[in-house]
Amino acid sequence: MTLSVPLEPMPPTADWRDRLPTEGDRYAYGFLDEGAKREIRRKLLKAVAIPGCQVAFGSREMPIARGWGTGGLQLTLALIGPQDVLKVIDQGADDSVNAVNIKRFVKRVTDAALTTDTAAATLIQTRHRIPEEPLRPHQVLVFQVPIPEPLRLVEPSERTTRRMHAEADYSRMWLYLYEDIVKFKAITVGARYPVMVNRRHLMDPSPIPRWDVPKLNRGEALLLFCAGREKRIYAVPPHTRVEPLAFEDFAFRVEAFDDRRCERCGATTTFLDEVVDDKTGRRVYSCSDTAFCDKIRRRGDRETPSPEEKRG
Amino acid sequence: MKPVLQVCHLTKRYGPGCPACLDLTGAVRGVNQCPRCRSVLACREVSFDLYPNEVLGIVGESGSGKSTVVRLLHFDFEPTGGRFHLNLNGNPIPGGELQIDPAQNLFALSAFHRRRIRNERMGIVYQNARMGLRLKVSAGGNIAERLLMAGWRHVGKMQRRAANLLAQTEVPVARMNEPPRNFSGGMQQRVQIAKALATRPALLLLDEVTTGLDVSVQARVLDLIRSLQQELGVATIVVSHDLGVIRLLTSRTLVMRFGTIVESGLSDQILEDPQHPYTQLLVNSAL
Amino acid sequence: MGYVAVRGGAAAIENAAQFSLVRRAGGDSNLLEPAQIRDQLHFAVDRVMGEGSLYAPDLAALAFKQAAGDTLEAAFILRAYRTTLPRLGYAEPIATDAMRLIRRISAAFKDIPGGQLLGPTSDYTLRLLNFDLQAESSARTREAVAQLFKDTAPLAPLPERFPKVVEMLRREGLLAPRPASSGKEEPLVDITRQALTFPAARSAQLQSLARGETGGMLALAYSNMRGYGSVHPVIGELRVGYLPVPYKNPVSGVVETIGEILVTEAEVISRIADDGGPAVFSLGYGLCFGHNETKAIAMAVLDRAIAATEPAAPSEDQEFVLTHVDGIESMGFCNHYKLPHYVTFQSELDRLRNIQAEETSARDPLS
Numbered sequence: 001m002t003l004s005v006p007l008e009p010m011p012p013t014a015d016w017r018d019r020l021p022t023e024g025d026r027y028a029y030g031f032l033d034e035g036a037k038r039e040i041r042r043k044l045l046k047a048v049a050i051p052g053c054q055v056a057f058g059s060r061e062m063p064i065a066r067g068w069g070t071g072g073l074q075l076t077l078a079l080i081g082p083q084d085v086l087k088v089i090d091q092g093a094d095d096s097v098n099a100v101n102i103k104r105f106v107k108r109v110t111d112a113a114l115t116t117d118t119a120a121a122t123l124i125q126t127r128h129r130i131p132e133e134p135l136r137p138h139q140v141l142v143f144q145v146p147i148p149e150p151l152r153l154v155e156p157s158e159r160t161t162r163r164m165h166a167e168a169d170y171s172r173m174w175l176y177l178y179e180d181i182v183k184f185k186a187i188t189v190g191a192r193y194p195v196m197v198n199r200r201h202l203m204d205p206s207p208i209p210r211w212d213v214p215k216l217n218r219g220e221a222l223l224l225f226c227a228g229r230e231k232r233i234y235a236v237p238p239h240t241r242v243e244p245l246a247f248e249d250f251a252f253r254v255e256a257f258d259d260r261r262c263e264r265c266g267a268t269t270t271f272l273d274e275v276v277d278d279k280t281g282r283r284v285y286s287c288s289d290t291a292f293c294d295k296i297r298r299r300g301d302r303e304t305p306s307p308e309e310k311r312g
Numbered sequence: 313m314k315p316v317l318q319v320c321h322l323t324k325r326y327g328p329g330c331p332a333c334l335d336l337t338g339a340v341r342g343v344n345q346c347p348r349c350r351s352v353l354a355c356r357e358v359s360f361d362l363y364p365n366e367v368l369g370i371v372g373e374s375g376s377g378k379s380t381v382v383r384l385l386h387f388d389f390e391p392t393g394g395r396f397h398l399n400l401n402g403n404p405i406p407g408g409e410l411q412i413d414p415a416q417n418l419f420a421l422s423a424f425h426r427r428r429i430r431n432e433r434m435g436i437v438y439q440n441a442r443m444g445l446r447l448k449v450s451a452g453g454n455i456a457e458r459l460l461m462a463g464w465r466h467v468g469k470m471q472r473r474a475a476n477l478l479a480q481t482e483v484p485v486a487r488m489n490e491p492p493r494n495f496s497g498g499m500q501q502r503v504q505i506a507k508a509l510a511t512r513p514a515l516l517l518l519d520e521v522t523t524g525l526d527v528s529v530q531a532r533v534l535d536l537i538r539s540l541q542q543e544l545g546v547a548t549i550v551v552s553h554d555l556g557v558i559r560l561l562t563s564r565t566l567v568m569r570f571g572t573i574v575e576s577g578l579s580d581q582i583l584e585d586p587q588h589p590y591t592q593l594l595v596n597s598a599l
Numbered sequence: 600m601g602y603v604a605v606r607g608g609a610a611a612i613e614n615a616a617q618f619s620l621v622r623r624a625g626g627d628s629n630l631l632e633p634a635q636i637r638d639q640l641h642f643a644v645d646r647v648m649g650e651g652s653l654y655a656p657d658l659a660a661l662a663f664k665q666a667a668g669d670t671l672e673a674a675f676i677l678r679a680y681r682t683t684l685p686r687l688g689y690a691e692p693i694a695t696d697a698m699r700l701i702r703r704i705s706a707a708f709k710d711i712p713g714g715q716l717l718g719p720t721s722d723y724t725l726r727l728l729n730f731d732l733q734a735e736s737s738a739r740t741r742e743a744v745a746q747l748f749k750d751t752a753p754l755a756p757l758p759e760r761f762p763k764v765v766e767m768l769r770r771e772g773l774l775a776p777r778p779a780s781s782g783k784e785e786p787l788v789d790i791t792r793q794a795l796t797f798p799a800a801r802s803a804q805l806q807s808l809a810r811g812e813t814g815g816m817l818a819l820a821y822s823n824m825r826g827y828g829s830v831h832p833v834i835g836e837l838r839v840g841y842l843p844v845p846y847k848n849p850v851s852g853v854v855e856t857i858g859e860i861l862v863t864e865a866e867v868i869s870r871i872a873d874d875g876g877p878a879v880f881s882l883g884y885g886l887c888f889g890h891n892e893t894k895a896i897a898m899a900v901l902d903r904a905i906a907a908t909e910p911a912a913p914s915e916d917q918e919f920v921l922t923h924v925d926g927i928e929s930m931g932f933c934n935h936y937k938l939p940h941y942v943t944f945q946s947e948l949d950r951l952r953n954i955q956a957e958e959t960s961a962r963d964p965l966s
Contacts, residue, residue, distance in 0.1 A: 062726075063725040063726040063727045064725060064726065065722075065726070068722075091709070097717065097722075097723050098723065100723070101723040101724075101725070104725070105725050108725075147825075147826075149826075152825070152826040153826075155826075156825070156826035156827045156912070163423075167423055167424045167427065168424065169424075169427065171457055171460045171461040172457075174457075174460040175446075175449065175453060175456065175457045175460060178453055178456050178460065178467065178470070179449060179450060179453050181467055182450055182452065182453060182489050183489075184878065247465050247466060247467045248465050248466040248467075249466050249467050249468050250467055273709045274708065274709075275708065275709050275710045276708065276710070276711065276712055276767065278710075278712050278713070278714070281712070
């Protein structure tokens with residue numbers, strides 16, 4: 001609910017305030033000016049041509065704060081058109097306040113349709129999760145990225161990490177993982193697990209859980225990543241090899257849910273959120289992908305989605 | 313016998329340079345710095361060869377350019393001029409995927425290729441462990457870094473190789489997972505040596521490795537180097553200002569002063585019967 | 600101490616003050632009342648209170664008016680006011696779960712006992728310049744605000760206490776335990792009465808950060824979050840609300856509540872603590888006067904960062920951080936360079952001219 005500000009009737013004397021544009025004629029379709037859209041699209045092409053390689057771009061300031069999805073938003077607005085159907089999720093949920101805010105904005109500056117159904121979307125903007133339903137060739141997944149640089153864990157200087165990527169010098173990342181194993185007998189990296197794309201570029205898949213990392217490999221949809229504050233775009237085109245860094249004797253591991261299931265729909269094969277129940281103090285689990293969870297529930301008491309659901 | 317290493321006219325200049333630099337600097341002039349343009353020539357047109365299995369000494373005082381030569385060969389920084397060739401085709405190299413063309417000037421290669429050559433064919437030990445080791449990374453991790461760079465991806469195998477190397481260099485294997493900053497100076501040098509040998513290098517560079525250590529510790533490290541060298545037969549360059557080290561380890565020696573080689577020959581001969589007045593001064597002033 | 604930069608110094612200063620007055624109050628617009636600033640520019644007021652280190656909203660509003668909107672200057676004015684106030688005593692320690700909340704969120708869990716309460720936040724607004732505010736009608740806005748609550752059904756009353764999220768983690772053994780008291784109590788340091796020495800006691804550290812300048816603290820914390828440091832923060836809990844101030848009546852000895860203060864509190868959970876002990880999360884704590892979330896979060900991140908035993912970046916160095924976050928000191932010193940320095944400069948000129956003369960003569964060919 002927006003509280004719109006009540007106005008005084010305009011005074012008769014004309015002054016500079018009368019000549020200010022209305023919001024309608026101030027902004028282009030999709031808020032961004034045409035020059036910005038052109039730059040973003042060109043940089044996207046370059047990113048797609050070199051899978052996993054970070055491409056610098058002139059990131060614009062947006063009406064939402066840096067760190068809150070300005071990168072993802074710029075890609076969405078540069079790509080979206082009247083035929084598109086947009087889904088926005090945050091941590092897997094369509095109705096999280098941040099996702100709602102972003103959708104509100106896109107609605108205000110475009111005439112694209114909105115949806116919560118992954119299968120019906122042409123464009124999906126996501127923060128920190130990949131939807132459970134496999135994506136199809138005509139779909140585009142836009143990731144919000146806080147820190148695009150996978151080497152930031154071992155090297156704070158941008159100048160140095162640029163050189164490391166150019167020379168494919170990733171030994172310090174490997175050394176970090178090796179030392180983890182020496183100290184803790186396991187790799188302790190949680191989300192933002194470093195992956196090798198197309199056997200050439202080390203990439204940060206954004207803070208998706210390890211659970212979602214295998215979905216990046218040889219998918220059918222176009223995956224686009226953008227960091228607004230850090231001003232970088234990168235991409236994984238369909239059918240591209242994306243492999244998490246692992247050792248021959250220490251394989252990559254996803255999060256363990258043991259034999260827990262979703263309290264709402266009964267699923268045992270989705271990523272689960274842990275919540276402490278208000279009244280009982282009990283630990284309760286439910287699907288992070290809320291739209292998927294709802295789908296299963298609507299189909300009745302089914303533990304796993306039907307093949308049609310998986311195909312969409 | 314063909315040399316494994318050839319260096320021609322190796323030069324490193326700090327400063328803008330001018331046509332008079334070479335003439336106005338060097339051992340004859342007795343200065344490193346050009347009086348015209350104030351540039352410093354750390355080494356001037358240095359040329360030498362290194363033969364298989366040989367241990368070559370480079371001796372001189374501070375400012376002679378001896379460390380500069382070795383660091384240039386290790387690609388630590390870029391030369392101003394000169395050529396560097398490695399001919400390893402005569403040597404059996406285990407897992408020799410990395411082919412080096414003897415006719416190729418290695419300084420002209422890309423940073424990517426230089427790094428590969430450095431990691432897989434060379435090893436270096438610095439005077440200061442801080443330069444050669446990551447002090448906060450475990451001793452085993454320091455060794456593993458070079459293996460990782462060479463493409464190893466099996467933690468167990470890397471740990472076994474690291475343990476072997478540490479045993480060879482007399483570092484207690486029980487301390488393999490500790491960071492070297494807790495080690496004594498002598499042990500840090502031994503970890504450096506283990507790290508240098510990790511990828512079975514064809515060329516070993518030792519830059520003042522015992523300077524700054526206690527005398528008894530020095531002796532132990534030198535003994536270790538000597539026995540390793542005899543066992544592995546790696547072509548080695550030993551940089552030192554200490555004639556005792558030169559006498560103990562090397563078969564041939566270059567004497568440097570103000571960036572230039574003033575004398576070269578068999579180590580025994582140089583130490584017994586030095587020809588150049590500067591070498592004579594050096595030998596006579598040794599305790 | 601006085602100085603005369605040029606002749607007529609006193610008159611010049613007087614004129615400068617009058618010029619400032621003209622700049623502030625010489626325009627056509629209506630003069631601001633401090634009450635307007637206190638109510639409608641409340642974030643500025645909260646920032647000035649926090650940096651001025653004095654909880655006094657009306658005085659902060661007045662200082663802000665006097666400083667014509669310069670928050671550093673306004674905080675400075677408040678500190679100058681505070682410095683000579685008689686110190687009557689110290690309040691009793693306040694348990695912050697007694698906070699009368701207006702906002703409470705956690706980023707660590709989707710939902711928490713007591714719920715996520717958004718409260719009055721602009722986090723989810725779109726920052727599109729709202730031209731309608733130019734002609735905002737006073738009467739009609741007030742009516743709209745009154746209407747907001749008119750037909751709202753009364754909700755169940757909020758619980759008196761909301762359990763702390765970090766307590767849940769502590770009970771599970773996932774959080775580093777509170778350091779056991781050594782028996783000998785660490786004396787409470789009052790940094791307005793004692794100079795800071797290093798290593799600084801925890802009370803001195805928290806005090807310094809609580810009254811630190813928001814922008815400076817933000818820059819340092821940002822550097823740490825971006826990679827020049829290793830905190831990797833997750834907000835365990837952020838609270839904004841009113842804390843009762845308990846004070847022991849010096850005559851009766853009874854502890855009474857003498858009022859309440861609005862504060863912002865942030866508890867930041869940081870990745871695995873790496874100091875050789877068992878793997879646990881560690882905690883960073885931030886608290887400041889008024890509603891200032893940026894500062895509270897920055898403070899929590901810095902609190903954790905400067906616990907590093909071996910600082911690898913400026914934000915992890917306790918001395919570096921605590922010395923440079925005070926806005927009054929930094930602003931003062933930065934601006935002090937405007938004072939005449941021509942005597943020292945003359946000395947520099949002399950040296951440079953000398954060196955240049957030597958160089959010129961050296962370049963003459965000696966053959």
